[in-house]
Amino acid sequence: xxxSTRVQVPHIVVNDPGVxxxxxxVNTGPDSIVRQYLNKxxxxxxxxxxxxxxxxxxxxxxxxxxxxxxxxLTTGSKLSIHxxxxxxxxxxxxxxxxxxxxAMTFIFGTIATSLLALCxxxxxxxxxxxxxxxxxPEQLRTPISFLTELLAAIPSVVYGLWALFILVPIMxxxxxxxxxxxxxxTGLFGGDNFGIGILTASIILAIMILPVISxxxxxVMRAVPINQREGMLALGAxxxxxxxxxxxxxxxxxxxxxxxxxxxRALGETMAVTMVxxxxxxxxxSLFAPGYTLASVVANEFTEATDDMYVSALxxxxxxxxxxxxxxxxxxxxLVWAVTRGTPPRSA
Amino acid sequence: xxxxxxxxxxxxxxxxxxxxxxxxxxxxxxxxDHLVTGLAVLSTIVVIxxxxxxxxxxxxxxxxxxxxxxxxxxxxxxxxxGGGMANSILGSGIILGLASSMGIPVxxxxxxxxxxxxxxxxxxxxxxFTADVLNGVPSIVMGLAIYALIVVxxxxxSALSGGVALAIMMIPTVTRTTEEMLMTVPLAVREAGFALGxxxxxxxxxxxxxxxxxxIITGCMLAFARVAGETAPLLFTAFGNQFWSANLxxxxxxxxxxxxxxxxxxxxxxxxxxxxxxxxxIMLIMVSVSLVRIVASRGILKGNQ
Numbered sequence: 040x041x042x043s044t045r046v047q048v049p050h051i052v053v054n055d056p057g058v059x060x061x062x063x064x065v066n067t068g069p070d071s072i073v074r075q076y077l078n079k080x081x082x083x084x085x086x087x088x089x090x091x092x093x094x095x096x097x098x099x100x101x102x103x104x105x106x107x108x109x110x111x112l113t114t115g116s117k118l119s120i121h122x123x124x125x126x127x128x129x130x131x132x133x134x135x136x137x138x139x140x141x142a143m144t145f146i147f148g149t150i151a152t153s154l155l156a157l158c159x160x161x162x163x164x165x166x167x168x169x170x171x172x173x174x175x176p177e178q179l180r181t182p183i184s185f186l187t188e189l190l191a192a193i194p195s196v197v198y199g200l201w202a203l204f205i206l207v208p209i210m211x212x213x214x215x216x217x218x219x220x221x222x223x224x225t226g227l228f229g230g231d232n233f234g235i236g237i238l239t240a241s242i243i244l245a246i247m248i249l250p251v252i253s254x255x256x257x258x259v260m261r262a263v264p265i266n267q268r269e270g271m272l273a274l275g276a277x278x279x280x281x282x283x284x285x286x287x288x289x290x291x292x293x294x295x296x297x298x299x300x301x302x303x304r305a306l307g308e309t310m311a312v313t314m315v316x317x318x319x320x321x322x323x324x325s326l327f328a329p330g331y332t333l334a335s336v337v338a339n340e341f342t343e344a345t346d347d348m349y350v351s352a353l354x355x356x357x358x359x360x361x362x363x364x365x366x367x368x369x370x371x372x373x374l375v376w377a378v379t380r381g382t383p384p385r386s387a
Numbered sequence: 388x389x390x391x392x393x394x395x396x397x398x399x400x401x402x403x404x405x406x407x408x409x410x411x412x413x414x415x416x417x418x419x420d421h422l423v424t425g426l427a428v429l430s431t432i433v434v435i436x437x438x439x440x441x442x443x444x445x446x447x448x449x450x451x452x453x454x455x456x457x458x459x460x461x462x463x464x465x466x467x468x469g470g471g472m473a474n475s476i477l478g479s480g481i482i483l484g485l486a487s488s489m490g491i492p493v494x495x496x497x498x499x500x501x502x503x504x505x506x507x508x509x510x511x512x513x514x515x516f517t518a519d520v521l522n523g524v525p526s527i528v529m530g531l532a533i534y535a536l537i538v539v540x541x542x543x544x545s546a547l548s549g550g551v552a553l554a555i556m557m558i559p560t561v562t563r564t565t566e567e568m569l570m571t572v573p574l575a576v577r578e579a580g581f582a583l584g585x586x587x588x589x590x591x592x593x594x595x596x597x598x599x600x601x602x603i604i605t606g607c608m609l610a611f612a613r614v615a616g617e618t619a620p621l622l623f624t625a626f627g628n629q630f631w632s633a634n635l636x637x638x639x640x641x642x643x644x645x646x647x648x649x650x651x652x653x654x655x656x657x658x659x660x661x662x663x664x665x666x667x668x669i670m671l672i673m674v675s676v677s678l679v680r681i682v683a684s685r686g687i688l689k690g691n692q
Binding site for chain 2: 086087089090091093094095096097098099100101102104105107108111112114115162163164165166167169170171174183186187189190192193194195196197198199200201203204205246249253277278279280282300303304306307308309310314334337338341342353354357360361364365367368369371372
């Protein structure tokens, strides 16, 4: 954390500073010629400078990547931006044949699925984080956290496959009718239930963003000093009171950050959602109705898009998605950073 | 919180009324404590259930449809039984090899910059923040950008563009883990290097990176595992291919792409192959990750950083 790495050390052996050396694998053999050469020549300021520059350039390449993405997406969507202006995002027309495009239905689908997914996964994720950090017996902690991290390692397309063949039938035959019977009066569960639709997409999204939210919530909760907990317990608080007032209240900003990070993940998730949402550009009140999201319209239609305006409209959707996730992620990172700075990184 | 401390004070000199109140109160507190514990346990079970279900189904469905042909044949035409995904497995290997050879060196170098040169500097913070944000960019957007950058210029889909897309997705993860791992190397170790007159770049290469190498290798494998299952960025870059191809300038098959195509198809035979493909994909990811971890912990790779 301190700056003492930057202490300037005098170069004792300054031999021929004009030799530039690319860093390469160091041979450990005792008599190796490379070794001798390096020992003689490697102390040059020039080599140090070159190495530093290469590292700096690599770091700067990250800016370059972001810049390139923004540049290519803006130039690619120029046509559509010029034609429709900002109204692109409030129009619900999507008519490739007549070249009439608007993104409203996709924005609705994206927001509906993401928010619904958050509603399902946030309580569960916080529950898991609380269980793992505060309640879990020591022997269970590693396997459970390993299992939840494993959820994050499963590829999106495998989630989609599972959802398509397991979750969709369950939704159609068991969960769907149950919801109609119990919550049908809300009007949210009307219409035909084919098993695919916004609700199914939200459930699979919730499963996918859960590990993100719970692992960051765990980090944030670990950052709360142990004194807080001991203080609460010493005052006679029960464990839940200790968790609520001592831990969750102190960590709330970071938890909000974790939730927003999960939102960012949900907004951009493509494959699994595409496979179960039904892909129909429609704004319906029922959660059983098929929908369409920003990411899945790009995934589905981009390779089929033939005329320039169609491609341009899809690229503009991509640009919008990019900008929104950048903003969402930036906010989330700042919130998480505000809580966890100063604590050492998690080892496992 | 204030009520509770007052409650504690009252408990010390209990009158009859206070006594009853305090009993009700503590019963309420105890019950809510147990309730929340139960809820936390329940939510853990609810979370683990789909995971177990996914893994079991994958094993059950995948293993029953795996056979030798899966690993040796290219996809069969519609209507014919049999066929495999051999070309997609090869294609995935090629794309991932390309991605790792581009993404890992750049990522490690950027991590070295953050940990060894950029500590406390404005630029360091900016790079770190950008890497974190880039990490959250949807993969489909990455595919769009690479399409516009490479595929449009080349005028055809190619394995190369797929590799570049995945490489870009690897960079932020590798950068951040490298940085975190280098941060755990004690300063004293570096100072010992400086005290011997070793220049900074040699100190970094042979002391810092070497000390942190197991962690860095693990980080690289995690990045690898993450991009190995990516489908969205390959849709308009690698595009997929039903035949053998190892040409970097031609469309190439990839396991996740093939699983996607087969999963949304209407044929039972293809669904079966999709499950088998998913099992192979997960196996490949897990085997490669654990292999490298074992090798790294044995110290064979340790000197090569």
